[in-house]
Amino acid sequence: MRNSWVASRKGKTNVSQMHFARKGEITEEMRYVAKRENLPESLVMEEVARGRMVIPANINHSNLEPMAIGIASTCKVNANIGASPNASDISEELKKLELAVKYGADTLMDLSTGGVNLDEVRTAIINASPIPIGTVPVYQALESVHGSISRLTEDDFLHIIEKHCQQGVDYQTIHAGLLIEHLPKVKGRITGIVSRGGGILAQWMLYHYKQNPLFTRFDDICEIFKRYDCTFSLGDSLRPGCLHDASDEAQLAELKTLGELTRRAWKHDVQVMVEGPGHVPMDQIEFNVRKQMEECSEAPFYVLGPLVTDISPGYDHISSAIGAAMAGWYGTAMLCYVTPKEHLGLPNPDDVREGLIAYKIAAHAADVARHRPGARDRDDELSKARKEFDWNKQFELSLDPERAKQYHDETLPEEIFKKAEFCSMCGPNHCPMNTKITDEDLDKLNDQIIDIKTAKVGFHLNVFDNTAR
Numbered sequence: 001m002r003n004s005w006v007a008s009r010k011g012k013t014n015v016s017q018m019h020f021a022r023k024g025e026i027t028e029e030m031r032y033v034a035k036r037e038n039l040p041e042s043l044v045m046e047e048v049a050r051g052r053m054v055i056p057a058n059i060n061h062s063n064l065e066p067m068a069i070g071i072a073s074t075c076k077v078n079a080n081i082g083a084s085p086n087a088s089d090i091s092e093e094l095k096k097l098e099l100a101v102k103y104g105a106d107t108l109m110d111l112s113t114g115g116v117n118l119d120e121v122r123t124a125i126i127n128a129s130p131i132p133i134g135t136v137p138v139y140q141a142l143e144s145v146h147g148s149i150s151r152l153t154e155d156d157f158l159h160i161i162e163k164h165c166q167q168g169v170d171y172q173t174i175h176a177g178l179l180i181e182h183l184p185k186v187k188g189r190i191t192g193i194v195s196r197g198g199g200i201l202a203q204w205m206l207y208h209y210k211q212n213p214l215f216t217r218f219d220d221i222c223e224i225f226k227r228y229d230c231t232f233s234l235g236d237s238l239r240p241g242c243l244h245d246a247s248d249e250a251q252l253a254e255l256k257t258l259g260e261l262t263r264r265a266w267k268h269d270v271q272v273m274v275e276g277p278g279h280v281p282m283d284q285i286e287f288n289v290r291k292q293m294e295e296c297s298e299a300p301f302y303v304l305g306p307l308v309t310d311i312s313p314g315y316d317h318i319s320s321a322i323g324a325a326m327a328g329w330y331g332t333a334m335l336c337y338v339t340p341k342e343h344l345g346l347p348n349p350d351d352v353r354e355g356l357i358a359y360k361i362a363a364h365a366a367d368v369a370r371h372r373p374g375a376r377d378r379d380d381e382l383s384k385a386r387k388e389f390d391w392n393k394q395f396e397l398s399l400d401p402e403r404a405k406q407y408h409d410e411t412l413p414e415e416i417f418k419k420a421e422f423c424s425m426c427g428p429n430h431c432p433m434n435t436k437i438t439d440e441d442l443d444k445l446n447d448q449i450i451d452i453k454t455a456k457v458g459f460h461l462n463v464f465d466n467t468a469r
Contacts, residue, residue, distance in 0.1 A: 002066075005029070006059040014226040015059055019269035021049035029057050029066040036066075037073045038373060047072050051262070052298050054271040056107065056132040056170035056231040064170065065130045067106055069273060069300045069333045074372060075363040076334040077104065078134070078302070079356050080347075082111030083121060087346045090121045096352045097125055103356045103400065106334070107171075109134040113196075114143060123167055132170035134233060137161045138197045138214075149203050154213035162224045171231035173197060173275065174221060176214035177258040178237035180205045185250035191241035194278075198237025218261060222268035231271040233302060234258045239278035242310050246280045247288060259295035273300040273333065280306035285323055289330040300333035307338065316342040321358040328366025335359050357400050364399070387433055389421045 005028040009015040020027050026045050033055055034041040047053035053070030069076050079100040081093050093112070100108050110125050110133060112118055118140050126133050141160040145151040164172055175197040183202060186192055193199050201212055214221065225232065238254040240246040258274050265272045274296045280288055285306060292301045305320035306327060312319040320338035328335060339347040339355030347355065367375035378397055385393035391408060398404040408417075411424035422431045 002028075002057075002059075002062050002064055006062075009059055009229075012227075014269055016226050016229045016269050016271055017048050017055045017057060018051070018266070018271050019226065021045045022269060029055050032066045033068040033073075037068060039072060043072060044068065048271070050298075051266050051272065052300065054171075054231050054273050054300055056134070056271070058165065058168045058170045058228050058230050060166065060168035060228060061126060061129075061133070061170055062168075063127070063130055064132060067132065069107075069302070071298070071300070071331055071333060073333070074375070075328040075332070075366045075370075076106035077356065077359045077363050078107045078109055078334055078336045079105035079352060080109045080111050080336065080339075081125075081352065082109070082113065082346075083116045084112070084346050085114035088115060090116055090124055092349075093121055094124060094128055095349050096347075097129055099349050099352050100356060101129070101131060103353055104360050105131060105337075105356055107132040107134060109136070109173075109336075111136060111139070113139045118143060119163075119167070122164070122169070126168045133168070134171040134173065135164050135169045136173040136197050136235070137164050138175060138200050140164075142200050149200075149207050152204060154217055157213055158217060158220060158224070161221060165224055165228040165230045169230060171233045171273070172225075173233045173235040174214055175201050175235040175237045176212065176218050176221070176261055177234055177254045178202065178212055179215060179254075179257060180209075180211050182238060182250060182253050182257075185248075185253055186238065189240075189245045189248070189250070191245055193237065194241030195235065195237045195239060197235055198239075201237060215257075215261075218264060219268070222265055222270050225265075225270045226268055229271075231273065232261075232265050234261055234272060234274045236275045236277065239276065239304065240280065242279050243281050246277065246306075247284050251277065252291070255292065255295050259297065262296045262299045273302045275336075276301055276303040276327075276332070277306050278304055279310060280308065280323060282308045282323065282326060285326045286330050289327055289332055293331065301327075301331070302334040302336060303327050303332050304336040305338050307342075313343050314340055316340065317355045317358040321362045324359055324362035325365045325369075328363055329369040331370075332366075335363055353400075357403075360399050389419070389433075391418045391420075 026041050030044045031041055034044045047070055053068050053072060055066055055068050057064055057066050081096040083093055108131055110122055112121050137160045141157050178198050178201050193202055205212055238250045240251055262272045276292055306323040307316060307320040308323040309319045316338050317340050324335040337355040337359040339351040341347040341351045382394055382397040395401045395405045421434050422428045
């Protein structure tokens with residue numbers, strides 16, 4: 001689909017969606033997004049030009065179905081996959097991708113760190129993916145020098161960044177906001193630095209006693225990105241890894257720098273979204289969202305969770321979905337899912353499913369709360385099907401139809417029960433929605449209530465009149 005769209009753009013110095021939008025040109029990607037989001041094409045163009053919406057769409061990702069991330073669009077969900085030196089292979093990662101797409105992931109990040117040929121697994125994922133793919137290039141940069149911080153150079157970082165662009169990566173997490181002067185601010189934290197990419201850059205700066213090369217070479221990265229239309233996902237290296245560390249000086253200092261970098265990228269017409277925490281108590285979530293909007297000039301906010309408690313290992317997809325729903329309600333543009341394996345191990349395909357459904361619930365709840373047009377239509381349709389005991393329609397409209405049908409059929413598997421006016425909870429005699437009360441019944445009752453009230457008023461008036469006489 002996109003080969004014909006991008007054919008004339010290849011080889012030009014700037015092919016970003018923001019570049020075209022600022023020239024007043026509506027690209028095929030913008031038109032596609034406008035149709036998907038049910039938004040005017042002009043609004044999509046204006047939001048991209050303004051920087052409040054991004055369309056991650058590398059010109060080398062030919063099978064991409066473009067989507068939008070921004071306050072004007074629906075709240076999106078990212079799924080993370082990736083092999084590690086201890087587990088997984090290409091086939092396993094492709095299976096995770098398939099499940100992520102099936103259950104509604106809007107974007108997917110390949111966070112592979114080893115155990116496979118990183119270029120091969122990334123290429124396979126991009127070639128198989130209709131949704132935007134994100135990566136964290138510093139992982140491969142370190143792997144390319146066999147884990148030796150001392151051998152890792154500025155050019156190594158830029159070489160890997162451009163390689164990912166050439167392969168078709170739609171957005172990259174670039175940890176450019178972590179400055180050497182921020183590192184002392186980590187002192188006093190319980191969990192220190194919990195960002196893998198941030199940890200690599202911190203080690204590099206401490207070893208070389210030099211400023212973050214992704215910061216000093218940021219304009220060079222912009223030049224690379226705009227040739228491929230790769231979107232920045234500015235990484236929050238100092239995101240809090242526990243409630244104690246939330247909203248501290250270190251986190252906010254980096255956020256300020258991320259705002260400055262956002263505006264620098266915009267000078268190059270390069271698209272930007274900004275990553276956020278992390279672990280945040282519920283009472284600090286609104287502050288974090290508002291602060292990001294203020295510091296980063298309303299660039300789309302992309303948050304991990306946030307987790308609202310630290311005591312739920314094995315259930316962190318639930319504790320984080322609570323925070324994610326709140327963040328989405330306050331204006332976060334995309335939610336990065338958390339699986340039940342968070343803090344415990346590498347997610348398997350089942351974990352991907354559980355995490356993704358939890359986050360699709362959170363994102364949808366945010367859309368409903370923000371009164372986005374049409375957001376509640378599916379809820380109302382399912383409610384009508386529930387009232388009508390149309391079980392198959394209920395399954396169809398569910399976020400996870402297979403799970404809904406599975407749970408129903410555990411106790412009432414026969415096909416005849418797909419038309420039954422009850423489930424196994426209430427049984428045939430006790431379902432309250434089976435109570436046949438018609439609108440006519442209620443109208444008649446309402447008339448009687450009015451008559452009763454009128455009679456009582458008349459009675460009281462008669463008493464008053466007799467007393468007066």
